[in-house]
């Protein structure tokens with residue numbers, strides 16, 4: 021998160037410098053202040069949130085001044101910066117809130133468990149003595165998938181977008197692993213197929229069900245498109 025935000029801040033500097041140069045001004049790159057060395061994670065987040073809040077105030081004032089001086093382009097630029105800084109503030113603030121809610125374990129868990137679901141998982145670990153397992157494995161166990169595979173020839177699975185990520189740790193790859201153990205072939209019927217080396221991942225059939233169909237229409241017609249793709253798969257056997 022810090023890295024992502026820092027990259028966006030560098031983008032801001034670039035935008036500001038370009039605008040100043042466009043308006044025939046001079047750009048002098050100097051540090052805004054001395055570097056503050058904070059080693060405590062919570063204090064770092066607090067200070068970062070504070071700085072984002074300050075930046076929101078400064079950029080809002082700048083936008084107002086630009087508007088008063090009839091410079092709509094600079095005004096819009098500053099409005100864009102305000103929106104970015106508000107989002108940064110919100111990201112830092114959410115992390116602070118999670119530390120408060122889930123305790124010191126929360127930060128350690130972020131290194132391997134990201135996103136909103138990560139926050140929930142961290143809470144369960146901190147408060148309920150839970151254990152984190154990959155989602156696909158948990159669902160495969162809960163659905164008793166392995167028991168149903170006895171005597172099956174094919175396992176048909178699907179995904180919205182079947183891409184290289186699908187072959188690395190996502191549901192499709194977990195399913196393919198289970199199928200391989202039971203000597204069952206795997207077919208993937210997906211909205212789009214954007215990966216070509218699926219055979220190497222132990223998948224025997226892959227087909228896009230909505231080729232050339234715009235996404236909103238594909239989502240609306242999903243049952244019909246899926247049924248057609250399933251029929252074509254069955255006919256190809």
Ligand SMILES: [Fe+2]
Pocket residue numbers: 025029072075104105108109
């Ligand atoms: Fe920011």
